[in-house]
Amino acid sequence: MIDQLGNGLLLGIIISVASVALSLLYSVTRIVNFAHGEIIALGAIMTLFFSNPVDSRVIYLDRFSPLGLDFVISAFLAVILCGVFGGLLELILFRPLRKAEVGNIAILVVTIGLSIFIRHLYLIFATGRVQNFPLELERRVTYLFFDMTPRNFRVLIAGIIVMVLIGLLLTFTRIGKAMRAVRDSGELASISGINSDNIILITWISSSMLAGLAGIFQGVINDIRYNMGFLILLLVFAGTVLGGIGTSFGAMVGGLLIGIFVQVSVAFPFMEGHIEAKNAVALGLMIVILLFRPQGIFGQKERIS
Protein backbone atom coordinates (compact mmCIF):
# COMPACT_ATOMS: atom_id res chain seq x y z
CA MET A 1 0.00 0.00 0.00
CA ILE A 2 2.87 2.31 0.85
CA ASP A 3 4.25 1.62 -2.64
CA GLN A 4 1.16 3.19 -4.07
CA LEU A 5 1.38 6.28 -1.89
CA GLY A 6 3.95 7.89 -4.17
CA ASN A 7 1.76 7.25 -7.21
CA GLY A 8 -1.20 8.55 -5.26
CA LEU A 9 0.60 11.79 -4.43
CA LEU A 10 1.53 12.26 -8.08
CA LEU A 11 -2.01 11.68 -9.31
CA GLY A 12 -3.18 13.80 -6.39
CA ILE A 13 -1.07 16.80 -7.38
CA ILE A 14 -2.46 16.69 -10.93
CA ILE A 15 -6.03 16.55 -9.68
CA SER A 16 -5.32 19.09 -6.99
CA VAL A 17 -3.99 21.77 -9.34
CA ALA A 18 -6.84 21.12 -11.78
CA SER A 19 -9.40 21.21 -8.96
CA VAL A 20 -8.16 24.54 -7.65
CA ALA A 21 -8.53 25.91 -11.16
CA LEU A 22 -12.05 24.53 -11.54
CA SER A 23 -13.06 25.70 -8.09
CA LEU A 24 -11.71 29.20 -8.65
CA LEU A 25 -13.67 29.56 -11.86
CA TYR A 26 -16.82 28.15 -10.32
CA SER A 27 -16.73 30.32 -7.24
CA VAL A 28 -16.23 33.57 -9.13
CA THR A 29 -18.38 32.92 -12.21
CA ARG A 30 -20.78 30.15 -11.06
CA ILE A 31 -19.88 28.26 -14.22
CA VAL A 32 -19.54 24.47 -13.92
CA ASN A 33 -17.02 24.11 -16.68
CA PHE A 34 -17.12 20.73 -18.42
CA ALA A 35 -14.62 22.05 -20.96
CA HIS A 36 -12.07 22.26 -18.15
CA GLY A 37 -10.68 18.88 -19.21
CA GLU A 38 -9.98 20.19 -22.69
CA ILE A 39 -7.98 23.10 -21.30
CA ILE A 40 -6.00 20.55 -19.28
CA ALA A 41 -5.31 18.59 -22.47
CA LEU A 42 -4.39 21.80 -24.32
CA GLY A 43 -1.52 22.37 -21.89
CA ALA A 44 -0.04 18.96 -22.61
CA ILE A 45 -0.68 18.99 -26.36
CA MET A 46 0.85 22.45 -26.84
CA THR A 47 3.88 21.49 -24.76
CA LEU A 48 4.32 18.44 -26.97
CA PHE A 49 3.99 20.58 -30.06
CA PHE A 50 6.66 23.02 -28.92
CA SER A 51 9.12 20.52 -27.51
CA ASN A 52 9.06 17.49 -29.78
CA PRO A 53 12.35 17.26 -31.72
CA VAL A 54 11.21 14.62 -34.21
CA ASP A 55 7.67 15.17 -35.34
CA SER A 56 5.07 16.98 -33.30
CA ARG A 57 2.39 14.62 -34.64
CA VAL A 58 0.02 17.53 -34.53
CA ILE A 59 -1.20 17.45 -38.08
CA TYR A 60 -1.75 20.69 -39.99
CA LEU A 61 0.78 22.19 -37.62
CA ASP A 62 3.45 19.65 -38.62
CA ARG A 63 4.93 22.05 -41.16
CA PHE A 64 6.22 24.07 -38.19
CA SER A 65 7.74 21.06 -36.54
CA PRO A 66 10.12 19.96 -35.34
CA LEU A 67 10.37 23.01 -33.13
CA GLY A 68 12.31 21.06 -30.54
CA LEU A 69 12.25 23.84 -27.95
CA ASP A 70 13.57 23.20 -24.47
CA PHE A 71 10.93 21.37 -22.41
CA VAL A 72 10.63 24.00 -19.68
CA ILE A 73 10.30 26.80 -22.23
CA SER A 74 7.68 24.74 -24.09
CA ALA A 75 5.72 24.19 -20.91
CA PHE A 76 5.92 27.90 -20.11
CA LEU A 77 4.65 28.85 -23.57
CA ALA A 78 1.87 26.27 -23.33
CA VAL A 79 0.68 27.65 -19.99
CA ILE A 80 0.61 31.17 -21.46
CA LEU A 81 -1.35 29.88 -24.46
CA CYS A 82 -3.85 28.18 -22.16
CA GLY A 83 -4.34 31.50 -20.39
CA VAL A 84 -4.93 33.24 -23.72
CA PHE A 85 -7.36 30.50 -24.71
CA GLY A 86 -9.31 30.84 -21.46
CA GLY A 87 -9.39 34.61 -21.83
CA LEU A 88 -10.74 34.29 -25.36
CA LEU A 89 -13.42 31.85 -24.22
CA GLU A 90 -14.61 34.46 -21.74
CA LEU A 91 -14.46 37.35 -24.20
CA ILE A 92 -15.99 35.58 -27.19
CA LEU A 93 -18.40 33.19 -25.55
CA PHE A 94 -19.10 33.47 -21.85
CA ARG A 95 -19.21 37.25 -21.44
CA PRO A 96 -21.81 37.67 -24.20
CA LEU A 97 -23.81 34.80 -22.69
CA ARG A 98 -23.63 36.46 -19.27
CA LYS A 99 -24.70 39.83 -20.66
CA ALA A 100 -27.63 38.12 -22.34
CA GLU A 101 -28.51 36.68 -18.92
CA VAL A 102 -28.43 33.07 -20.09
CA GLY A 103 -29.19 30.75 -17.17
CA ASN A 104 -26.65 28.60 -15.35
CA ILE A 105 -28.01 25.30 -16.67
CA ALA A 106 -27.91 26.52 -20.26
CA ILE A 107 -24.32 27.64 -19.73
CA LEU A 108 -23.45 24.26 -18.25
CA VAL A 109 -24.78 22.59 -21.40
CA VAL A 110 -22.76 25.04 -23.49
CA THR A 111 -19.60 23.92 -21.68
CA ILE A 112 -20.47 20.27 -22.35
CA GLY A 113 -20.91 21.02 -26.04
CA LEU A 114 -17.68 23.00 -26.04
CA SER A 115 -15.89 20.11 -24.38
CA ILE A 116 -17.03 17.59 -27.01
CA PHE A 117 -16.23 20.00 -29.82
CA ILE A 118 -12.71 20.81 -28.65
CA ARG A 119 -11.92 17.21 -27.75
CA HIS A 120 -12.71 16.09 -31.28
CA LEU A 121 -10.64 18.90 -32.72
CA TYR A 122 -7.76 17.41 -30.75
CA LEU A 123 -8.59 14.01 -32.17
CA ILE A 124 -8.25 15.45 -35.64
CA PHE A 125 -5.22 17.63 -35.04
CA ALA A 126 -3.28 15.62 -32.51
CA THR A 127 -4.54 12.15 -33.57
CA GLY A 128 -5.74 9.43 -31.23
CA ARG A 129 -2.25 8.12 -30.52
CA VAL A 130 -0.86 7.91 -27.02
CA GLN A 131 2.21 10.11 -27.00
CA ASN A 132 4.98 11.10 -24.62
CA PHE A 133 7.07 14.19 -24.05
CA PRO A 134 10.62 13.89 -25.42
CA LEU A 135 12.13 13.28 -22.00
CA GLU A 136 14.67 10.65 -21.00
CA LEU A 137 13.54 7.68 -18.96
CA GLU A 138 14.55 7.87 -15.33
CA ARG A 139 14.97 5.33 -12.57
CA ARG A 140 12.84 5.58 -9.42
CA VAL A 141 14.50 6.85 -6.28
CA THR A 142 13.22 6.55 -2.72
CA TYR A 143 12.19 9.83 -1.08
CA LEU A 144 11.44 9.34 2.62
CA PHE A 145 9.20 6.31 2.25
CA PHE A 146 7.81 6.55 -1.26
CA ASP A 147 9.37 5.84 -4.64
CA MET A 148 9.24 8.06 -7.68
CA THR A 149 11.51 9.32 -10.45
CA PRO A 150 13.43 12.52 -9.72
CA ARG A 151 11.47 14.25 -12.48
CA ASN A 152 8.16 13.30 -10.98
CA PHE A 153 9.43 14.41 -7.60
CA ARG A 154 10.20 17.80 -9.10
CA VAL A 155 6.69 17.92 -10.55
CA LEU A 156 5.30 17.22 -7.07
CA ILE A 157 7.38 20.01 -5.54
CA ALA A 158 6.47 22.40 -8.35
CA GLY A 159 2.79 21.60 -7.82
CA ILE A 160 3.04 22.30 -4.11
CA ILE A 161 4.86 25.59 -4.71
CA VAL A 162 2.24 26.67 -7.25
CA MET A 163 -0.54 25.97 -4.80
CA VAL A 164 1.12 27.83 -1.96
CA LEU A 165 1.53 30.80 -4.32
CA ILE A 166 -2.14 30.60 -5.32
CA GLY A 167 -3.15 30.54 -1.68
CA LEU A 168 -1.05 33.63 -0.93
CA LEU A 169 -2.37 35.39 -4.01
CA LEU A 170 -5.99 34.79 -3.08
CA THR A 171 -5.58 35.72 0.56
CA PHE A 172 -3.35 38.74 0.49
CA THR A 173 -3.52 40.54 -2.82
CA ARG A 174 -6.03 43.03 -4.12
CA ILE A 175 -6.85 40.68 -7.01
CA GLY A 176 -7.51 37.81 -4.62
CA LYS A 177 -9.69 39.94 -2.39
CA ALA A 178 -11.55 41.26 -5.41
CA MET A 179 -12.16 37.69 -6.60
CA ARG A 180 -13.61 36.83 -3.21
CA ALA A 181 -15.76 39.94 -3.37
CA VAL A 182 -17.12 39.12 -6.84
CA ARG A 183 -17.76 35.58 -5.64
CA ASP A 184 -19.95 36.84 -2.78
CA SER A 185 -21.83 39.42 -4.80
CA GLY A 186 -20.95 40.84 -8.18
CA GLU A 187 -23.24 43.83 -7.70
CA LEU A 188 -21.81 44.67 -4.33
CA ALA A 189 -18.29 44.33 -5.70
CA SER A 190 -19.08 46.84 -8.41
CA ILE A 191 -20.40 49.43 -5.96
CA SER A 192 -17.15 48.92 -4.09
CA GLY A 193 -15.36 50.10 -7.22
CA ILE A 194 -14.44 46.66 -8.55
CA ASN A 195 -14.72 46.03 -12.27
CA SER A 196 -16.38 42.59 -12.12
CA ASP A 197 -15.91 41.91 -15.83
CA ASN A 198 -12.20 42.42 -15.44
CA ILE A 199 -12.01 40.17 -12.39
CA ILE A 200 -13.93 37.43 -14.23
CA LEU A 201 -11.56 37.73 -17.19
CA ILE A 202 -8.56 37.43 -14.87
CA THR A 203 -10.21 34.42 -13.24
CA TRP A 204 -10.71 32.70 -16.59
CA ILE A 205 -7.09 33.37 -17.54
CA SER A 206 -5.63 32.15 -14.27
CA SER A 207 -7.93 29.13 -14.06
CA SER A 208 -6.98 28.11 -17.59
CA MET A 209 -3.27 28.58 -16.93
CA LEU A 210 -3.55 26.34 -13.88
CA ALA A 211 -5.52 23.75 -15.85
CA GLY A 212 -2.87 23.78 -18.57
CA LEU A 213 -0.19 23.28 -15.93
CA ALA A 214 -2.12 20.30 -14.54
CA GLY A 215 -2.21 18.86 -18.07
CA ILE A 216 1.55 19.23 -18.41
CA PHE A 217 1.99 17.46 -15.07
CA GLN A 218 -0.28 14.71 -16.30
CA GLY A 219 1.72 14.43 -19.53
CA VAL A 220 5.00 14.15 -17.62
CA ILE A 221 3.72 11.65 -15.06
CA ASN A 222 1.59 9.56 -17.43
CA ASP A 223 1.19 10.27 -21.12
CA ILE A 224 -0.58 12.55 -23.58
CA ARG A 225 -3.84 11.65 -25.31
CA TYR A 226 -6.45 13.73 -27.03
CA ASN A 227 -8.99 12.85 -24.31
CA MET A 228 -6.63 12.99 -21.31
CA GLY A 229 -8.50 15.90 -19.77
CA PHE A 230 -11.86 14.26 -20.16
CA LEU A 231 -10.54 11.09 -18.52
CA ILE A 232 -9.44 12.96 -15.43
CA LEU A 233 -12.31 15.46 -15.31
CA LEU A 234 -14.54 13.35 -13.11
CA LEU A 235 -11.81 12.96 -10.54
CA VAL A 236 -11.27 16.71 -10.66
CA PHE A 237 -14.95 17.31 -9.98
CA ALA A 238 -14.74 14.78 -7.17
CA GLY A 239 -11.77 16.60 -5.65
CA THR A 240 -13.60 19.92 -5.80
CA VAL A 241 -16.76 18.54 -4.22
CA LEU A 242 -14.90 16.56 -1.58
CA GLY A 243 -12.96 19.62 -0.44
CA GLY A 244 -16.06 21.79 -0.38
CA ILE A 245 -17.42 23.51 -3.46
CA GLY A 246 -15.94 26.90 -4.07
CA THR A 247 -13.14 26.75 -1.53
CA SER A 248 -9.71 26.79 -3.11
CA PHE A 249 -8.03 25.34 -0.07
CA GLY A 250 -10.63 22.57 0.02
CA ALA A 251 -10.03 21.83 -3.66
CA MET A 252 -6.30 21.45 -3.00
CA VAL A 253 -6.80 18.96 -0.20
CA GLY A 254 -9.78 17.23 -1.86
CA GLY A 255 -7.84 16.75 -5.09
CA LEU A 256 -4.84 15.30 -3.26
CA LEU A 257 -7.07 12.93 -1.30
CA ILE A 258 -8.89 11.69 -4.40
CA GLY A 259 -5.56 10.99 -6.09
CA ILE A 260 -4.30 9.07 -3.07
CA PHE A 261 -7.60 7.14 -2.73
CA VAL A 262 -7.47 6.09 -6.37
CA GLN A 263 -3.90 4.81 -6.25
CA VAL A 264 -3.94 3.31 -2.78
CA SER A 265 -7.10 1.37 -3.57
CA VAL A 266 -5.09 -0.56 -6.16
CA ALA A 267 -3.32 -2.26 -3.27
CA PHE A 268 -6.53 -3.46 -1.63
CA PRO A 269 -6.78 -7.26 -1.77
CA PHE A 270 -10.20 -7.26 -3.40
CA MET A 271 -8.88 -5.07 -6.20
CA GLU A 272 -6.42 -7.69 -7.43
CA GLY A 273 -6.96 -8.15 -11.14
CA HIS A 274 -9.42 -5.25 -11.28
CA ILE A 275 -7.05 -2.30 -11.38
CA GLU A 276 -9.05 -0.65 -14.16
CA ALA A 277 -11.84 -0.18 -11.61
CA LYS A 278 -9.64 1.89 -9.26
CA ASN A 279 -11.66 5.09 -9.73
CA ALA A 280 -14.71 3.34 -8.29
CA VAL A 281 -13.26 3.06 -4.79
CA ALA A 282 -12.23 6.72 -4.68
CA LEU A 283 -15.55 7.99 -5.95
CA GLY A 284 -17.43 5.64 -3.61
CA LEU A 285 -15.40 7.00 -0.71
CA MET A 286 -16.22 10.50 -1.82
CA ILE A 287 -19.93 9.73 -1.66
CA VAL A 288 -19.57 8.24 1.82
CA ILE A 289 -17.66 11.29 3.07
CA LEU A 290 -20.27 13.62 1.61
CA LEU A 291 -23.02 11.69 3.38
CA PHE A 292 -21.36 12.54 6.68
CA ARG A 293 -20.12 15.98 5.71
CA PRO A 294 -22.43 17.36 3.03
CA GLN A 295 -20.60 20.67 2.76
CA GLY A 296 -17.31 18.91 1.94
CA ILE A 297 -14.25 18.73 4.13
CA PHE A 298 -13.55 22.46 4.13
CA GLY A 299 -16.98 23.73 3.19
CA GLN A 300 -18.84 26.45 5.09
CA LYS A 301 -16.97 27.38 8.25
CA GLU A 302 -13.61 27.32 6.55
CA ARG A 303 -12.54 30.64 5.22
CA ILE A 304 -12.07 30.69 1.48
CA SER A 305 -8.82 31.43 -0.29
Add this chain to the structure above:
Amino acid sequence: MSNKLLEVKNLKKTFGGLKAVDVEHLSFNKNELTSVIGPNGAGKTTFFDLVSGFQQGDTGEIYFKNKKITKTQPYKISRLGLIRTFQLTKVFDRMTVLENLMFSGSSIKNDSFFQSILNTSSSKKYESDLEERAFEIMQDLNIEKMSESYARELSGGQKKLLELGRSLMKNPDLLLLDEPLAGVNPKLAEDLLEKIKNLSDQGITILMVEHNIEAVMKISERVVVLAEGKVIAEGTPQTVRSNDKVIEAYLGTAHE
Protein backbone atom coordinates in the same frame (compact mmCIF):
# COMPACT_ATOMS: atom_id res chain seq x y z
CA MET B 1 -20.16 77.22 -9.32
CA SER B 2 -23.50 75.55 -8.92
CA ASN B 3 -24.49 73.74 -5.81
CA LYS B 4 -25.88 70.79 -7.75
CA LEU B 5 -24.34 67.43 -6.98
CA LEU B 6 -26.64 65.26 -9.07
CA GLU B 7 -28.76 66.32 -11.98
CA VAL B 8 -31.10 64.23 -14.10
CA LYS B 9 -32.59 65.35 -17.41
CA ASN B 10 -35.30 63.68 -19.50
CA LEU B 11 -34.60 60.29 -18.00
CA LYS B 12 -36.88 57.59 -19.38
CA LYS B 13 -36.94 53.85 -18.89
CA THR B 14 -39.63 51.47 -20.06
CA PHE B 15 -40.05 47.76 -19.43
CA GLY B 16 -42.22 46.37 -22.20
CA GLY B 17 -45.17 48.74 -22.27
CA LEU B 18 -44.66 49.87 -18.70
CA LYS B 19 -43.14 53.28 -18.09
CA ALA B 20 -40.96 52.69 -15.05
CA VAL B 21 -39.20 56.05 -14.95
CA ASP B 22 -40.12 59.21 -16.82
CA VAL B 23 -38.40 62.12 -15.12
CA GLU B 24 -38.13 65.44 -16.94
CA HIS B 25 -35.79 67.16 -14.57
CA LEU B 26 -34.54 66.60 -11.06
CA SER B 27 -31.53 67.93 -9.27
CA PHE B 28 -30.08 67.35 -5.85
CA ASN B 29 -27.97 69.87 -3.99
CA LYS B 30 -24.88 69.30 -1.88
CA ASN B 31 -25.41 68.54 1.80
CA GLU B 32 -29.12 68.01 1.34
CA LEU B 33 -31.05 65.06 2.73
CA THR B 34 -33.69 64.18 0.16
CA SER B 35 -36.22 61.38 0.31
CA VAL B 36 -37.87 59.80 -2.68
CA ILE B 37 -41.28 58.42 -1.86
CA GLY B 38 -44.12 56.96 -3.87
CA PRO B 39 -46.44 53.98 -4.02
CA ASN B 40 -45.14 50.52 -4.93
CA GLY B 41 -44.09 50.39 -8.56
CA ALA B 42 -43.56 54.15 -8.72
CA GLY B 43 -40.08 53.63 -10.16
CA LYS B 44 -38.04 54.56 -7.11
CA THR B 45 -35.63 51.64 -7.20
CA THR B 46 -35.38 51.79 -10.99
CA PHE B 47 -34.46 55.46 -10.59
CA PHE B 48 -31.66 54.43 -8.22
CA ASP B 49 -30.55 51.69 -10.62
CA LEU B 50 -30.35 54.21 -13.46
CA VAL B 51 -28.38 56.74 -11.42
CA SER B 52 -25.93 54.15 -10.10
CA GLY B 53 -25.39 52.57 -13.53
CA PHE B 54 -26.99 49.19 -12.88
CA GLN B 55 -29.53 49.84 -15.63
CA GLN B 56 -29.35 51.98 -18.71
CA GLY B 57 -32.07 54.50 -19.45
CA ASP B 58 -33.77 54.56 -22.84
CA THR B 59 -33.14 58.29 -23.13
CA GLY B 60 -31.87 61.08 -20.95
CA GLU B 61 -28.75 62.29 -19.21
CA ILE B 62 -27.39 62.05 -15.69
CA TYR B 63 -24.74 64.38 -14.30
CA PHE B 64 -22.79 63.81 -11.11
CA LYS B 65 -20.44 66.58 -9.94
CA ASN B 66 -21.12 68.16 -13.36
CA LYS B 67 -19.72 65.06 -15.07
CA LYS B 68 -21.93 63.11 -17.41
CA ILE B 69 -22.35 59.60 -16.02
CA THR B 70 -25.00 58.27 -18.37
CA LYS B 71 -23.97 54.83 -19.65
CA THR B 72 -21.08 54.67 -17.21
CA GLN B 73 -20.41 51.32 -15.54
CA PRO B 74 -21.33 50.97 -11.86
CA TYR B 75 -17.75 50.51 -10.65
CA LYS B 76 -16.70 53.76 -12.27
CA ILE B 77 -19.63 55.63 -10.77
CA SER B 78 -18.71 54.21 -7.38
CA ARG B 79 -15.14 55.41 -7.80
CA LEU B 80 -16.47 58.92 -8.45
CA GLY B 81 -17.97 58.89 -4.96
CA LEU B 82 -21.58 57.92 -5.60
CA ILE B 83 -22.32 54.96 -3.34
CA ARG B 84 -25.61 53.10 -3.12
CA THR B 85 -27.16 50.41 -0.97
CA PHE B 86 -29.67 47.78 -2.05
CA GLN B 87 -33.27 47.17 -1.09
CA LEU B 88 -32.37 43.55 -0.35
CA THR B 89 -29.32 44.02 1.81
CA LYS B 90 -26.13 42.71 0.26
CA VAL B 91 -23.00 41.89 2.22
CA PHE B 92 -19.87 39.91 1.40
CA ASP B 93 -21.17 36.72 3.01
CA ARG B 94 -17.94 34.89 3.41
CA MET B 95 -15.92 37.76 4.75
CA THR B 96 -15.95 38.89 8.36
CA VAL B 97 -17.54 42.18 9.34
CA LEU B 98 -14.10 43.74 9.66
CA GLU B 99 -13.03 42.36 6.27
CA ASN B 100 -16.22 43.68 4.71
CA LEU B 101 -15.43 47.15 5.96
CA MET B 102 -11.72 47.07 5.19
CA PHE B 103 -12.27 45.73 1.70
CA SER B 104 -14.79 48.45 0.96
CA GLY B 105 -12.47 51.11 2.29
CA SER B 106 -9.34 50.07 0.44
CA SER B 107 -8.45 51.91 -2.70
CA ILE B 108 -6.81 50.45 -5.77
CA LYS B 109 -3.77 52.70 -5.51
CA ASN B 110 -2.74 51.74 -2.02
CA ASP B 111 -3.28 48.04 -2.29
CA SER B 112 -0.79 46.82 -4.84
CA PHE B 113 0.33 43.24 -5.31
CA PHE B 114 3.92 43.83 -4.31
CA GLN B 115 3.14 45.90 -1.27
CA SER B 116 0.85 43.25 0.10
CA ILE B 117 3.41 40.51 -0.53
CA LEU B 118 6.39 42.43 0.79
CA ASN B 119 4.45 44.03 3.64
CA THR B 120 6.27 47.34 3.37
CA SER B 121 5.95 49.87 6.15
CA SER B 122 3.73 52.09 4.03
CA SER B 123 1.34 49.22 3.38
CA LYS B 124 1.32 48.38 7.10
CA LYS B 125 0.50 51.98 7.90
CA TYR B 126 -2.25 51.93 5.27
CA GLU B 127 -3.71 48.71 6.65
CA SER B 128 -3.69 49.94 10.24
CA ASP B 129 -5.29 53.25 9.28
CA LEU B 130 -7.97 51.32 7.45
CA GLU B 131 -8.52 49.07 10.43
CA GLU B 132 -8.73 52.04 12.79
CA ARG B 133 -11.35 53.68 10.58
CA ALA B 134 -13.28 50.40 10.40
CA PHE B 135 -13.33 50.14 14.20
CA GLU B 136 -14.50 53.76 14.54
CA ILE B 137 -17.40 53.00 12.23
CA MET B 138 -18.20 49.71 13.96
CA GLN B 139 -18.26 51.47 17.33
CA ASP B 140 -20.48 54.16 15.95
CA LEU B 141 -22.91 51.54 14.65
CA ASN B 142 -22.61 49.29 17.71
CA ILE B 143 -21.39 46.29 15.77
CA GLU B 144 -17.78 46.16 16.99
CA LYS B 145 -18.50 43.02 19.00
CA MET B 146 -19.22 41.26 15.74
CA SER B 147 -16.05 42.35 13.98
CA GLU B 148 -14.81 38.77 13.60
CA SER B 149 -18.16 37.20 12.70
CA TYR B 150 -18.86 36.23 9.14
CA ALA B 151 -21.31 38.62 7.55
CA ARG B 152 -23.68 35.80 6.65
CA GLU B 153 -24.14 35.09 10.38
CA LEU B 154 -25.57 38.54 11.09
CA SER B 155 -29.26 39.24 11.54
CA GLY B 156 -31.18 41.30 9.00
CA GLY B 157 -30.89 44.46 11.06
CA GLN B 158 -27.19 43.96 11.69
CA LYS B 159 -26.66 43.51 7.97
CA LYS B 160 -28.37 46.87 7.42
CA LEU B 161 -25.91 48.42 9.85
CA LEU B 162 -22.99 46.72 8.17
CA GLU B 163 -24.20 47.94 4.80
CA LEU B 164 -24.34 51.49 6.07
CA GLY B 165 -20.89 51.10 7.60
CA ARG B 166 -19.50 49.74 4.39
CA SER B 167 -20.85 52.69 2.45
CA LEU B 168 -19.23 55.07 4.94
CA MET B 169 -15.85 53.37 4.52
CA LYS B 170 -15.89 54.70 0.97
CA ASN B 171 -16.24 58.33 2.17
CA PRO B 172 -19.06 58.96 -0.28
CA ASP B 173 -20.02 62.36 -1.66
CA LEU B 174 -23.49 61.09 -2.42
CA LEU B 175 -25.13 58.20 -0.63
CA LEU B 176 -28.17 56.50 -2.15
CA LEU B 177 -30.03 54.52 0.50
CA ASP B 178 -32.61 52.09 -0.83
CA GLU B 179 -35.12 51.43 1.98
CA PRO B 180 -32.62 51.56 4.85
CA LEU B 181 -35.36 50.93 7.42
CA ALA B 182 -37.13 48.02 5.70
CA GLY B 183 -37.52 44.96 7.90
CA VAL B 184 -35.82 46.56 10.86
CA ASN B 185 -37.38 46.63 14.34
CA PRO B 186 -38.77 49.99 15.53
CA LYS B 187 -35.98 50.63 18.03
CA LEU B 188 -33.24 49.95 15.49
CA ALA B 189 -35.15 51.95 12.88
CA GLU B 190 -35.06 54.94 15.21
CA ASP B 191 -31.31 54.50 15.77
CA LEU B 192 -30.68 54.14 12.06
CA LEU B 193 -32.70 57.23 11.35
CA GLU B 194 -30.63 59.21 13.81
CA LYS B 195 -27.41 57.86 12.26
CA ILE B 196 -28.60 58.93 8.83
CA LYS B 197 -29.46 62.39 10.15
CA ASN B 198 -25.99 62.64 11.73
CA LEU B 199 -24.32 61.68 8.48
CA SER B 200 -26.26 64.37 6.73
CA ASP B 201 -25.18 66.88 9.38
CA GLN B 202 -21.59 65.79 8.82
CA GLY B 203 -21.93 66.98 5.23
CA ILE B 204 -22.73 63.81 3.30
CA THR B 205 -25.41 64.33 0.69
CA ILE B 206 -28.07 61.66 1.07
CA LEU B 207 -30.79 60.47 -1.23
CA MET B 208 -33.10 57.93 0.33
CA VAL B 209 -35.98 55.76 -0.81
CA GLU B 210 -38.18 54.86 2.14
CA HIS B 211 -41.71 53.68 2.79
CA ASN B 212 -41.86 54.76 6.40
CA ILE B 213 -43.52 58.13 5.85
CA GLU B 214 -43.28 59.34 9.44
CA ALA B 215 -39.54 58.71 9.40
CA VAL B 216 -39.17 60.42 6.06
CA MET B 217 -41.06 63.51 7.15
CA LYS B 218 -39.06 63.72 10.36
CA ILE B 219 -35.54 63.88 8.92
CA SER B 220 -35.81 64.94 5.26
CA GLU B 221 -35.07 68.46 4.18
CA ARG B 222 -36.70 67.81 0.85
CA VAL B 223 -39.12 65.20 -0.44
CA VAL B 224 -39.63 64.06 -4.03
CA VAL B 225 -42.80 62.13 -4.79
CA LEU B 226 -42.85 59.71 -7.70
CA ALA B 227 -45.93 58.00 -9.13
CA GLU B 228 -45.90 55.85 -12.24
CA GLY B 229 -42.39 57.02 -12.96
CA LYS B 230 -43.20 60.74 -12.95
CA VAL B 231 -42.35 63.40 -10.39
CA ILE B 232 -45.73 64.55 -9.08
CA ALA B 233 -44.49 66.78 -6.30
CA GLU B 234 -41.34 68.00 -4.64
CA GLY B 235 -40.52 70.35 -1.83
CA THR B 236 -40.22 70.50 1.93
CA PRO B 237 -42.00 67.78 3.92
CA GLN B 238 -44.73 70.28 4.89
CA THR B 239 -45.55 71.39 1.37
CA VAL B 240 -45.51 67.83 0.05
CA ARG B 241 -47.72 66.64 2.86
CA SER B 242 -50.40 69.18 1.95
CA ASN B 243 -50.16 68.64 -1.81
CA ASP B 244 -53.46 67.36 -3.20
CA LYS B 245 -51.88 65.19 -5.90
CA VAL B 246 -49.73 63.47 -3.32
CA ILE B 247 -52.63 62.83 -1.02
CA GLU B 248 -54.54 61.36 -3.91
CA ALA B 249 -51.72 59.23 -5.29
CA TYR B 250 -50.12 58.11 -2.13
CA LEU B 251 -50.90 59.40 1.30
CA GLY B 252 -54.63 59.37 0.72
CA THR B 253 -54.75 55.67 0.06
CA ALA B 254 -52.24 55.03 2.80
CA HIS B 255 -54.30 56.86 5.41
CA GLU B 256 -57.65 55.34 4.56
